[in-house]
Amino acid sequence: MSEACAVGEVMGPKGDPDERRLAWVYLSRVVQGPCAPLSSLIASVGVCEAARAVREHELPAALRGPTTRRREIDSAAADLETIARLGGRVITPDDEEWPGWRMLGLDQLDTERDREAAVPLVLWARGPLSLHAASERAVAVVGSRCSSGYGLQVASEISCDLAGRGWTIVSGAAFGIDAAAHRAALAVGGKTVAVLACGVDRPYPAQHDRLLAAIADSGLVVSEYPPGISAQKHQFLARNRLIATLGDGVLVVEAGLRSGARNTVKWARRLGRPAMAVPGPVGSASSAGCHRMIREGEALLVTRVEDIIDEAGPLRLPVAEGVPVDPAGHLRGAEAEIYAALPAIGSRLPRELSQQSGVDLATVRAVLPSLELAELVGCDSDGWFRTSSRRAG
């Protein structure tokens, strides 16, 4: 039977759906969190056969450690009842709701190096949102637990604006910035997803039980830990990777020098997601981490929702337009290419010019000021434009 299932596996997830689901849930309870060796075993022999192998301890050495302690606990059926009783569900890679494309980044990480770098086995969820739909256009908004009034205001304004434009706000339901981001999304009837480092039946922090209930009412509360599991330190690191995974980008609104938000930003960068940070007053300790990340090139400075969508949204390549020859006739090389990439009317940002011209961004940024001093191009809050276009218009 499990043999059949394993064979079925080779031709894609056939086999008995209920047996497969029980196998996923059993394994989720055994390893509690990401487990790269188990994920590769499942990839090669299928989930049912992997479950059987774990149960019967017929395992490669790498898997004995993570599975020995709990392999004899099979509470899969009970766990499914529990999550159902909570009005929730378990989302497995077999389900349409599984955001497989989101996990591709995780697939490509070096799982040798750190235990969190693996695709979750399943996601336990509460709430009406489809995870697949919710994570189609999503931004992770995270930050300091001890945030300032300034930080809370900025987090609220940006999250309201993003949620109002149909973006899902993903965060960790922590005190401070996280909570402000979730509340702002709820306030405008937007989509929000809370990713927990404990079971979805455990409100963490406890003071946020009502916030989490509200998110579960209209949004989604998810965790890769089965019901009943409480939050452990290393689980927060794994949780941060999920927050980064579920967003098109990570925005840090406020962060002290040692804020956990920095860890989420690192995951974003490893996953190839844009990492963004909001600046603040230089004297503010709760902005020091943001300033450091911006200064060190770990995060891009953003101040407006437009900046964020520009980074996290799909690339908006400008349409090539006719180039009047005269004004820039003497230009050569990169200067000529960059000037040519500017539209006859309208403005472009340096990265758009880089995309358009094929000239690398550093060169674009180095050349534009010279062109401006030569009065061939100008720059305003919309970006760079040809001075000829303004004189004309």
Added chain:
Amino acid sequence: MSEACAVGEVMGPKGDPDERRLAWVYLSRVVQGPCAPLSSLIASVGVCEAARAVREHELPAALRGPTTRRREIDSAAADLETIARLGGRVITPDDEEWPGWRMLGLDQLDTERDREAAVPLVLWARGPLSLHAASERAVAVVGSRCSSGYGLQVASEISCDLAGRGWTIVSGAAFGIDAAAHRAALAVGGKTVAVLACGVDRPYPAQHDRLLAAIADSGLVVSEYPPGISAQKHQFLARNRLIATLGDGVLVVEAGLRSGARNTVKWARRLGRPAMAVPGPVGSASSAGCHRMIREGEALLVTRVEDIIDEAGPLRLPVAEGVPVDPAGHLRGAEAEIYAALPAIGSRLPRELSQQSGVDLATVRAVLPSLELAELVGCDSDGWFRTSSRRAG
């Protein structure tokens, strides 16, 4: 005689010093500001012969335009009396005080492209400071005229701190940030240089006559425009280039999207000087220009005097130290090189690691987070360190 002087020129500035000085001053009055064609004529035939050629209008076409209108005015002797009466002096390239090494960047600019891109002929000066000494360790602190209380406070604190550590504060004596920077330097008995876009006998803005008098008492007020010349728009652009030229770096404390500080930053970058900007609250219009320059990579975000000295000061290359092999034995390529560049004890900044390892900064910044997730390195407010060094200590 002028012939002899021209010949002398070929073997360096011999000739009659007084005649040479009169020639410099005459030409400064004729062209009023930077004039690349005249600079190259002087370079080739010497200042006395150049003065004669201008006087007698024996000129290449490029020089006829800039010199025709005033070539018959020779008020050199009177100008020298005027500046002496003001307790000032004229500084020419013949004088020891001339900061020749500062001008090298200007020499290398494309003078075809913009009229300001030229070495000044002379500098008119008031004040006891030697320009050479004053510009040895100098930072240009500039910013918005309509600055916020926040901006004024940051400009004052940073300028006090820099001036207190022996750095000269160079600025433009404008309202707002410029004035705060000058005043802060004066307040701690530090060195400050005001660069004007008009004659040094003209207090501009008029409301700053006492500030300029105070700077002339203990610091230096300089201009490339002869006494009596009032400020014209294009002269501010030329003035900004001098501010950037006289500093080891340019710091923008506050700037609106259209602030002139942006022009000074562009000069700094063309001259190869670091351009730095201080962030502020995202809602503040007077920080919008700083945020844009940081976001677009035109200026580096700085929050502390240490950051500024790190950029503008001489490079502090770390001394290589013994590398314990064990913890990072499995590392290869850039990861290994970057880990090796970390000292056994103490911290390094990414750019130091880049210098030390020869790995480019972008790669260093990309690799460090992976090493941190692998728990091989850590990071605190001093920079990146080996976790082994902390466990050890």
